[in-house]
Amino acid sequence: MRTLAELETVIAAPLPTPDIEAAAAGLLGAAEEVLEHWVVAQGQTPTTDTREGFRLLALHRQGARGDASFNACRETCREVAYHYNLITMQPDHEKSAERLQMMGLVTNHLYLFISGKLQVAGLGEFCCSSKPIRSAQDTEKTMRKEA
């Protein structure tokens, strides 16, 4: 699994249009890795299952289990999958390059949303989705102090 910084670079990099399907697969893979970071931060092993044909959607479901507010990125994940389908099912479409660019923006949104949560998870209650992580850290700190 690449680091978040590496993923940021990959997602933000200009997209190679000659091999549009490979570029779409690259973005889909990067999106999966972003979700893997979230799942790992929750103390779980990222699933290898798929949902509706996409591991990305299975990973989102895993990340949202017991944490309904994580669904704030559900549609973003579905849009990544939708754009992947658009590009790979119609690679010769006149708007393929634009579709790929849009897939890049949607993937970037997923990255920003999740990396933002991870970055500030220990700093405060900035978002309801970070609560389980923060609470666990607070409990650990309290236990260490008491010990």
Add this chain to the structure above:
Amino acid sequence: MSTTKDKYKKVAYYPGCALEGSGHSYNRSTKAVGKALGLDLVEVKNWNCCGAMEVKNIDPKIQTYLSSRVMSTAANEMDMDVVMAPCNGCYHNLKKAEYDLKNDQDSVEVVDRLSKKAGHKTYEAGQVETIHALDWIRDAIGEEGLKARVKKSLEGIKVANYYGCMYTRPRHIFPEKDQGPGSESTSKPHFMDDLLAAAGAENVDFPLKTACCGGAHTLSDSETSTKLVLNILRAAKMSGADVIATECPTCHSGLEMHQIRAEEQYGEKVDIKILYFTQLLGMALGLKARKVGVHENISDSIRFLKEKGLG
């Protein structure tokens, strides 16, 4: 015989804190549109904060109580059946309180205890129906009714409709959504699209319509908020939109402020206008830009609107 439409013609109006501050133009335009459509908004007496995110994160039950007090006032002191909340945060919290009071006995007990202590009647689930401003216009007037009242069509304006993350989530607190044709969709909301299309606008396919605007990050991690907004602006522009239509004061303020910040931080100016859907509808109904508070927005849309023959 009264119809469903009649039910929504006179509603209790719960503006919430944001609409008295940064979202004042949303308040102004909502009232102006209501008046232009012959709808009656009766402001909830002595309303309080819905509990927002701050209270909810400290004690969710206090948030439930605070929201219940608003609904109790509307039901028990004003004899209203419907509460309309244009702010996504308020709308979400009132719906959440309604759900909790229907399904969680602990919440019922806490709300009852606090209501007695505060000296007002305890709100009971089902006493009022909470709706959003989108539901209100759609249910009281309808798309056809709106079409018939349009004086200046929004034709030629390409709109990316941005709903934000709280209007449809979590799904279980909105049991009326996802009920097939005619109901709102939680995955692909369309009520704002439908209303603006009825007013003549051309809606673009916008993949980030329910994505996070970074509103909750603004103070703790404004860097991420700016990047999230920049991404939304870019995606809307790439979709072909001239305007992002909003229906949440937090999203709206965030988009406007971070649009400026993105230009300062990253030197990237995304030329797209940000307007409340009520401002667009108001102008389509023939109201002046000032009447719907366009001058109160942070971003400047006046010239654009004049070019389009509006305001």
